Amino acid sequence: MRKFVLLPVSLGILVVAYFVTFGLPDQVSRLIGIATEETASADGAAQGREGASQGRIARATSVVMEPLQSSSYALTLRTVGNATSAQRANVTMSETGEVVETFLEANAEVEKGDILLRLDDRTQHLSLDIAQAELDQARDTVERYQALQAGGNLTITGVTLSEAEVALRLAEANVGMAELALEERTVLAPISGRLGLSDVQVGDLVSSGEVIVTIDDSTSLVVEFEVPERSIGLLSVGKTVLVGTPTYAGRVFEGQITAFDSRLDSVTRSVTVKASIDNSDKLLWSGMTFLVRMIEETAPLPSLPATAVTWDRSGAGIWAVEDGRAIRHPVTILYREGDRVWLQTEIPEGTQIVTEGASKLREASPVTDADAPEGPST
The missing domain is CATH 1.10.287.470 (Helix hairpin bin)
Incomplete structure (x- = not known):
């Protein structure tokens, strides 16, 4: 008899512990008319999130914009070369x-x-x-x-x-x-x-064949250097090169390309170039190491801050503002220097481009200029 009494009591304790731990099922709550404060709070929070989401959809995203402009990019090749005298002889x-x-x-x-x-x-x-x-x-x-x-x-x-x-x-x-x-x-x-x-x-x-002395006529030097395959388009006879040496820090000497090889080295994938430098004052010595630069400006290209470019699975793109909405256009990055890029794109010059805040945008998102004076949006 005592066992039959303990069994229902034990079951009751287990049921109460379950409800305390996991709460009452929704069906039971509706049947008994119990609405806990926690349930009401959760419903309110859900409604708040839904309302906030609707508010965000309707509200424009504040971004920084600037017009697309074109500018030239200075193609600069930097390499190292060695100098020899234009005329030199080993006296044998x-x-x-x-x-x-x-x-x-x-x-x-x-x-x-x-x-x-x-x-x-x-x-x-x-x-x-x-x-x-x-x-x-x-x-x-x-x-x-x-x-x-x-x-x-x-x-x-x-x-x-x-x-x-x-x-x-x-x-x-x-x-x-x-x-x-x-x-x-x-x-x-x-x-x-x-x-x-x-x-x-x-x-x-x-003895016959022995070199007894060298003679260098250093009034003109020849600097020999290597140009990588990607930069061979810069080469032309007579093109100006700028050279410098640690011996005369801050001073730049000018020279002209006199010759370059007709084929690329199969290992280094570079071509050997020779440039002549006037050295009438004989400041420079044969055997010196020079830092060589060649500069060439491109035609004007669309240019923007690098922060304007975003990436997705399709590649690089920028956000153009059209009728107050952001439209993404694919672009090809041609050159990069510091915090600026030069692009290949069909977007007309003068179009407003999102330069900051682009990561928050979706296609056709309404945007507003963060730098615009406060007032009604047009």
């Missing part, structure tokens, strides 16, 4: 011998034809003396044969005279070769310019 020995005299003072200015170095030339002098003596002998022989033949001497035949004349020409050639060998014992400057460092001293034995 053509003979082997002992140095007996040098004029290789570093950084000295020389003119073309100046003596740089002398080798021991005693052997060459002797060879020249021998060749000259043989020449004199051959010349005397020819003159004697000619005189005898002219006097009617029949012992001097035409063959004999011809052989003497050949010997004369050979002797003249030997003299020329001896003179050339003697001249080559003296090294002359092949160009005018400034001498580099040299380790050659009097008494040194130099």
Whole structure:
């Protein structure tokens, strides 16, 4: 009997605990006419949200606008180049011998034809003396044969005279070769310019093919640099380039493109370019590293602050204001610099474009200019 009493009591406790935890079902509440304060509050909040939503639909979105304007964009290529002298030479020995005299003072200015170095030339002098003596002998022989033949001497035949004349020409050639060998014992400057460092001293034995000094004519420099594939449209012979160097910070030197390669490098995808820079004052040195700039302005293009561009699945777009409503138009960004972009679009110049607040807009949303003076909207 006691068990039968406890069972209904336990069930009652469970039902009460369920209602306390999860609340009364709506059906039960309507049947018993109970409307809790919580239910009334929830209904009021829902109605408030619905009313607020309707208010937002009707209310215009405040945005910042500006007219679409066109301006040129300065295409600027920045790269690094190395300078060399327009005229330069490595003075190389053509003979082997002992140095007996040098004029290789570093950084000295020389003119073309100046003596740089002398080798021991005693052997060459002797060879020249021998060749000259043989020449004199051959010349005397020819003159004697000619005189005898002219006097009617029949012992001097035409063959004999011809052989003497050949010997004369050979002797003249030997003299020329001896003179050339003697001249080559003296090294002359092949160009005018400034001498580099040299380790050659009097008494040194130099060999044929050895570089003894460099000469640079730095009155004109050639800057060589690389231009990437995307910028090859900027290249043309005679185009101005601007160069600078850390040595003269803040100073800009002008040059002109003189040549560029006919093909792209297969690895770097760039083309080699050479530009000439006047260096009459000789401030710049061969071997310097330069920062190179090339600038070219485009035709006027539609331009806006970068904040005007929004993105969706279709790509970039801007919001144009037409009859007080925002209409999205797709655009292509051509260039970007700082906080401004240059675009490709069919929107007419002067059209009002949303530049701030575009992220809040939907197609055909009514908008109002946040910068407009307060008053009735038109």
